[in-house]
Amino acid sequence: MSVCDVCGNDYDxxxxxxxxxxxxxxxxxxxxxxxxxxxxxxxxxxxxxxxxIQARGFVYCCAHCARVSGVPEATDNAEQPA
Ligand SMILES: [Zn+2]
Ligand SMILES: [Zn+2]
Structure with missing residues (x-):
């Protein structure tokens, strides 16, 4: 049996x-x-x-969050826009 560090549940x-x-x-x-x-x-x-996404020492959930935080080159898609 081990106790969870977060909720304290003792679970096998x-x-x-x-x-x-x-x-x-x-x-x-x-x-x-x-x-x-x-x-x-x-x-x-x-x-x-x-x-x-990791950039400038921070972690972002997606390219949008990275871009609006000052990482303009961040992209969700490796395809080049047409
Ligand atoms: Zn727990
Ligand atoms: Zn985000």
Missing amino acids: QAFTLRAADGREFTFDSFECAIHRCAPQCAHCACRVIGHG
Whole structure:
């Protein structure tokens, strides 16, 4: 049995997540893992649970949020406009 670091649930299927900086966390659900560990978009503050976009030392959820935050070259689509 392991206790979730976020909600305190003692759950037999809890799992351990080791972050890039080496810290380890115990969670009973991905929801709690996202709450604690997922980066937040520097523009709209939503949790970034996909790849997101990193630019100028910040993480953004999408190219729009990066562009309006001063990263004009950010794009969601690698295709060149016609
Ligand atoms: Zn939890
Ligand atoms: Zn955003």
